[in-house]
Amino acid sequence: MKKQKGFTLIELVMVIVLIGILAAVAMPKYVNMQKEAKSAAAKGVIGTIRSAVAIQYAKNALAGSPTFPTVAELTATDNTSIFAERKMPDSPVDKGGNLNDVLSTTDDPITDTTCTEATAYVYNPGSGEIRFNNKDTDPITGKQWNQF
Numbered sequence: 001m002k003k004q005k006g007f008t009l010i011e012l013v014m015v016i017v018l019i020g021i022l023a024a025v026a027m028p029k030y031v032n033m034q035k036e037a038k039s040a041a042a043k044g045v046i047g048t049i050r051s052a053v054a055i056q057y058a059k060n061a062l063a064g065s066p067t068f069p070t071v072a073e074l075t076a077t078d079n080t081s082i083f084a085e086r087k088m089p090d091s092p093v094d095k096g097g098n099l100n101d102v103l104s105t106t107d108d109p110i111t112d113t114t115c116t117e118a119t120a121y122v123y124n125p126g127s128g129e130i131r132f133n134n135k136d137t138d139p140i141t142g143k144q145w146n147q148f
Contacts, residue, residue, distance in 0.1 A: 039140040041092045046132065046148050048089055049074075049121070053128050056082045068128035071104045091120035093134045093145045103133055115146040122146070 056069040069082055077087045090099035103119040108127045115122055115133050123130045134145040 035139040038092060039138050042132070042138070042145065043148060045089045045092055046130070048083075049130055052082045053130060057128060068125050070125050071102050071123060074123060075100065075102055088121075091132060091134075093132050093136065094120040102130075110146075112144070112146060 053069055053074070056073065057066065060067050060069075073080065073082055075088055076082070079086065081087060083089070088100040088102070099120050101119040102121045102123045103116065105114050105122055105124050106126060107114045108124055108129065110122050110124060110129050110131050112135065115131070115135055117133055117135060119133045121130055122133045132145040132148060136145055137143065138145060138148070
């Protein structure tokens, strides 16, 4: 008579328990990685916009008119856009609505009271300062998004 080979029910249950323990340990790390990714994406987006504003200021200064881009130049979606993709990057922390709309302000510096959360960004065309228009907290740094 041939001896049958295979796994016993207890061996299979032990494997399932071990997989469950590994999943329980790995899940919090995965959730934390999502928070870190959102935070890094937000910082990258605001850095991209600030770089484009600085480049446009430099172009204007070389042309003899040292001014920061207007809100219209910042939000243009045609070949006059200051962004390579021909549109301003979407805000990864916007609360809804248009992800790349801009509130113009003359506040210098932009403060917490300036942020109404009605648009994706707050921009001062006089100083070139731009911030997220969101008072929620970055889960990694603990700072409000409008402080970036």
